Amino acid sequence: MNTLHQALQKYWKYPAFRAPQEALIQSVLDGHDTFGLMPTGGGKSLCYQIPAVIKEGLVLVISPLIALMKDQVNQLQMRDIKAMEITGGIPIDTLSNLLDNAQFGGYKLLYLSPERLQNDWFVERLKALPIHLIAIDEAHCVSQWGHDFRPAYLKIAGLKTLFPKVPFLALTATATDRVKADIITQLRLHEPKIFTQSFARENIAYQVYTAPDKLHFTQKVLQKYPGPAILYVSNRRACAETANQLETLGISATFYHGGLSMVAKEKQMMDWMEEKKQVMVATNAFGMGIDKSNVRVVVHLNLPPNLENYYQEAGRAGRNGEKAYALLLANNSDKQQAEQQFLTVLPDKDFLVVVYKKLCSDLQIAYGEGLDQSFGFNLNRFCNKYQLPIMKTYHALQFLDRQGILTLSHEFSEQLTLQFCIPSKEVIRYTSLHPQDESIVVTLLRTHPGVYDLMTPVNCAVVARKSGATETQVLAVLHKMHNLGMITMNAKTNDAQITFNEVREDERTINRVSNYLTNQNHLKATQLQAVLEYAFENSECNSTFLLKYFGEHSTENCGHCSNCITRKKSKPILGDLPEALIMVLKNADYTSRELQELLSQPNEVLIFALQSLLEAERIRLLPNNKYSLRNHE
Numbered sequence: 001m002n003t004l005h006q007a008l009q010k011y012w013k014y015p016a017f018r019a020p021q022e023a024l025i026q027s028v029l030d031g032h033d034t035f036g037l038m039p040t041g042g043g044k045s046l047c048y049q050i051p052a053v054i055k056e057g058l059v060l061v062i063s064p065l066i067a068l069m070k071d072q073v074n075q076l077q078m079r080d081i082k083a084m085e086i087t088g089g090i091p092i093d094t095l096s097n098l099l100d101n102a103q104f105g106g107y108k109l110l111y112l113s114p115e116r117l118q119n120d121w122f123v124e125r126l127k128a129l130p131i132h133l134i135a136i137d138e139a140h141c142v143s144q145w146g147h148d149f150r151p152a153y154l155k156i157a158g159l160k161t162l163f164p165k166v167p168f169l170a171l172t173a174t175a176t177d178r179v180k181a182d183i184i185t186q187l188r189l190h191e192p193k194i195f196t197q198s199f200a201r202e203n204i205a206y207q208v209y210t211a212p213d214k215l216h217f218t219q220k221v222l223q224k225y226p227g228p229a230i231l232y233v234s235n236r237r238a239c240a241e242t243a244n245q246l247e248t249l250g251i252s253a254t255f256y257h258g259g260l261s262m263v264a265k266e267k268q269m270m271d272w273m274e275e276k277k278q279v280m281v282a283t284n285a286f287g288m289g290i291d292k293s294n295v296r297v298v299v300h301l302n303l304p305p306n307l308e309n310y311y312q313e314a315g316r317a318g319r320n321g322e323k324a325y326a327l328l329l330a331n332n333s334d335k336q337q338a339e340q341q342f343l344t345v346l347p348d349k350d351f352l353v354v355v356y357k358k359l360c361s362d363l364q365i366a367y368g369e370g371l372d373q374s375f376g377f378n379l380n381r382f383c384n385k386y387q388l389p390i391m392k393t394y395h396a397l398q399f400l401d402r403q404g405i406l407t408l409s410h411e412f413s414e415q416l417t418l419q420f421c422i423p424s425k426e427v428i429r430y431t432s433l434h435p436q437d438e439s440i441v442v443t444l445l446r447t448h449p450g451v452y453d454l455m456t457p458v459n460c461a462v463v464a465r466k467s468g469a470t471e472t473q474v475l476a477v478l479h480k481m482h483n484l485g486m487i488t489m490n491a492k493t494n495d496a497q498i499t500f501n502e503v504r505e506d507e508r509t510i511n512r513v514s515n516y517l518t519n520q521n522h523l524k525a526t527q528l529q530a531v532l533e534y535a536f537e538n539s540e541c542n543s544t545f546l547l548k549y550f551g552e553h554s555t556e557n558c559g560h561c562s563n564c565i566t567r568k569k570s571k572p573i574l575g576d577l578p579e580a581l582i583m584v585l586k587n588a589d590y591t592s593r594e595l596q597e598l599l600s601q602p603n604e605v606l607i608f609a610l611q612s613l614l615e616a617e618r619i620r621l622l623p624n625n626k627y628s629l630r631n632h633e
Helices: 003-012 021-029 046-054 066-080 092-104 116-117 122-128 151-162 177-186 212-226 237-248 262-273 307-314 334-342 349-362 379-388 390-403 423-432 435-447 462-468 469-481 507-511 513-536 542-549 562-568 577-585 592-599 603-615
Strands: 036-037 059-060 085-087 110-111 132-137 168-172 193-196 202-209 229-232 255-256 278-283 297-300 326-329 374-377 404-407 413-421 456-458 488-494 496-500 619-620 628-629
Touching: 003 021, 003 046, 021 036, 021 046, 021 193, 036 177, 046 059, 046 110, 046 168, 066 085, 085 092, 085 122, 085 488, 092 122, 116 122, 122 151, 132 151, 151 177, 151 488, 177 404, 202 496, 202 542, 202 562, 212 237, 212 297, 212 326, 237 255, 237 278, 255 262, 255 603, 262 456, 278 297, 297 307, 307 513, 326 513, 334 513, 349 379, 349 390, 349 507, 349 513, 379 390, 390 404, 413 469, 435 462, 435 469, 462 469, 469 488, 513 542, 542 562, 577 592, 577 603, 577 619, 577 628, 592 603, 603 619
Parallel strands: 036 168, 036 193, 059 110, 059 132, 085 110, 132 168, 202 326, 229 278, 229 297, 255 278, 297 326
Antiparallel strands: 374 496, 404 496, 413 456, 413 488, 619 628
């Protein structure tokens, strides 16, 4: 057994590597610049984590996904592998201490957001670290042709000068041939060893269906294929609504989105991971770092913005190699809805300037200031205050985040400040009368000694951890003391945190990135067009279509996608069904589900008959998903 397999079994308990993990890792260990194109579920993180545990020194990991960095660091620490992450908003003294720990503390992995490389002092400190590998995750972010370009990634190539003998490892899950070539150029990879894993997932049936009643269709699918499932929806409100509707139909479900508190996220995630709930209904905030191998079904109830996202999300099905299903449900109203959701909300340069200036004014940042300052932020409050459209403003902030001008963290937080307004002897009296609260009150006083003198920010998570209580219990005690008049307390709810990575320069800041904005808007329109073609115009094998999009050509059809199955089946014999449908629709408008109950026809036969009548322009589908006669009938 060689060292690679020993490390794999010791820390991860895996029996063997997946192709091409072992060859890629060996390339890195041999000192070669290396490029890895490994689709979702391919095990990219092991390609730099294994070298970290078997070599002396430190692996530097650059990633734009803060939540994924935190998740990986937590996972590594649970495996007794020393790792840390450095993101935005850290005071300079704390940052210096963290770098000292990375240098002398025996750490194996250091995760950075790319914006950190824009600080010359920080880059200079990196030179002292015992770095033997630089791993660039989500490497497509370095390319303007990628679906998530971040200019901060262009700074990474500068590390070549500081660490000329240290190999670079560039990893991505989605890259066309054009993007792959651009990554190699922009990162200045020297004669890289290139490893690509096929995008083909032979065990996944990619299926696209026209479904006027999507919930009913999904219910039938989940009943037919029991097992863990993920349903992706387009917004937060739909998460809770869809989960509740499934529960009403007898299918256990929970939900996940970026607006939940950390406590709620963890609970609802574990309910699904431990299969107390069959279905996770989620926005695209769900999925990073999720390692659940037996997901049977992934359903997209709405069109995704691009096929890159769709492929990654669909690829969370069937990671155990068993047969799995990735369904995209579409109807006639989805095209217009997708264009409104993904294109009409894109900000132009003028709107970006307005949002940036008002944000700085709202947070009281003067011109030339703001670097490394962090603020709690509530999007709804901000938009209401300045009469800004919410989704367009959100996309503007997202763009500023991706350009490295600021960091937008979507973690829910409750900023709580309090001050005691009774003497200490009365606090002692309270704890003697309420012994169940004593550990929380004592911990609060020890961890926040200024609470007698002034309004003090309180970290409920720290108080909970040190007192052995939950955050809910801590908040309950604080609210009780507030109601008794013992403390004055203010709580301000935020749905995000914003950290400024640059000083405020208004138009100069925006002018520097305006060309990227124009290119991004054009790219997003092109990407959505590919989604619409896949959903509405594609007649070839769905798997072949996706492979072709990512530059991988196959002449063999998968045989089990919706298009392949349709070609295998002979067209159903309709008989008098079309005329029967016309007679029924003369009396009233009906959904396909109602028509199926009225006429007692198999679903696929009914849908085929309705499609025939639609193509003949004898009926039409209304916005409420009911079928209606054309006027001339």
